[in-house]
Amino acid sequence: MLKGLDRQRFEPLLIGITKLGVWVELPIDYPLEIINKQMPVIEDNGRHIELSQSGFSIDGEILDIDCVFPVLHGEFGEDGTIQNLLDDAEMAYVGSGVNASAQAMDKAVAKLLFSSSGMKVADGVAVSELNWQSAADSFSYPVFVKPASGGSSRGTHKVKNSADLQSAMMDALIYDSKVLVETAIQGREIECAVLERDGKVEASIVGEIIVNPKFEFYDFEAKYLDDATTVRIPAEIPELDADEIRRLAVAAFHVLGCSGLARCDFFYTKDGEIIINEVNTMPGFTGTSVYPKLWAASGVTYTELISALIDTALSS
Numbered sequence: 001m002l003k004g005l006d007r008q009r010f011e012p013l014l015i016g017i018t019k020l021g022v023w024v025e026l027p028i029d030y031p032l033e034i035i036n037k038q039m040p041v042i043e044d045n046g047r048h049i050e051l052s053q054s055g056f057s058i059d060g061e062i063l064d065i066d067c068v069f070p071v072l073h074g075e076f077g078e079d080g081t082i083q084n085l086l087d088d089a090e091m092a093y094v095g096s097g098v099n100a101s102a103q104a105m106d107k108a109v110a111k112l113l114f115s116s117s118g119m120k121v122a123d124g125v126a127v128s129e130l131n132w133q134s135a136a137d138s139f140s141y142p143v144f145v146k147p148a149s150g151g152s153s154r155g156t157h158k159v160k161n162s163a164d165l166q167s168a169m170m171d172a173l174i175y176d177s178k179v180l181v182e183t184a185i186q187g188r189e190i191e192c193a194v195l196e197r198d199g200k201v202e203a204s205i206v207g208e209i210i211v212n213p214k215f216e217f218y219d220f221e222a223k224y225l226d227d228a229t230t231v232r233i234p235a236e237i238p239e240l241d242a243d244e245i246r247r248l249a250v251a252a253f254h255v256l257g258c259s260g261l262a263r264c265d266f267f268y269t270k271d272g273e274i275i276i277n278e279v280n281t282m283p284g285f286t287g288t289s290v291y292p293k294l295w296a297a298s299g300v301t302y303t304e305l306i307s308a309l310i311d312t313a314l315s316s
């Protein structure tokens with residue numbers, strides 16, 4: 001994102017978070033690339049940053065920051081936690097607020113909201129460690145078992161029979177105390193990017209996730225290993241169905257109360273049925289991630305995308 005930022009308009013300040021939770025100011029040339037499949041590590045360099053109701057500061061000196069772009073995914077970054085801290089500090093930031101972030105992160109809650117607004121969702125039930133066994137008799141296999149508030153498909157399993165259910169539940173419960181058990185949908189995975197700019201909410205061209213056949217579904221490895229997936233843009237589906245997916249993506253964005261950006265994921269069955277799966281309020285945002293790719297195919301460059309999101313945050 002730093003490479004794509006319009007330096008004629010914006011002056012970046014890079015804030016990293018160490019594994020111990022310490023916030024530090026990093027030099028702009030800090031190495032952030034993935035090398036030999038190893039993620040970069042944020043080191044504590046002593047340049048500690050504090051966030052209070054007065055804003056960001058280093059050694060008591062308030063930093064002059066206009067907007068925060070929280071390129072953080074999953075727990076703490078995408079679930080409303082960091083958004084709550086930024087709200088308390090009255091800081092402008094890119095993306096959805098506390099409520100929309102929390103609702104989108106909790107798939108069980110989001111499904112109820114989608115269903116109540118007339119959208120089709122996969123049949124399923126939310127269970128806990130205390131009641132999943134009593135509910136198990138009602139499941140029609142195969143099912144997907146996944147943490148309600150998980151991300152990146154961690155703890156997600158496709159379960160084909162009751163004998164494999166317990167191990168899948170135990171793994172899912174590592175990540176969340178609430179687990180979603182859903183009927184497996186036989187369908188293609190279609191994604192649509194949503195962008196709020198100039199006071200309007202727009203949907204991109206739709207794309208299809210093509211998973212290497214060696215993976216049974218779009219799991220953690222399929223999402224992050226090289227050559228595990230490709231994205232077909234535009235998706236090869238009838239134009240009327242693509243338009244309907246775009247309409248539903250914008251509707252889902254509004255149902256959750258999102259702001260700025262979101263990636264909306266759908267299943268598209270052989271009968272042309274459109275089933276909403278989930279909404280990501282801070283989708284992958286590298287230059288090669290699906291969200292920017294969908295907008296690039298829709299005529300919005302990576303730099304223009306970043307600028308539009310910052311402008312929207314500053315104007316809200």
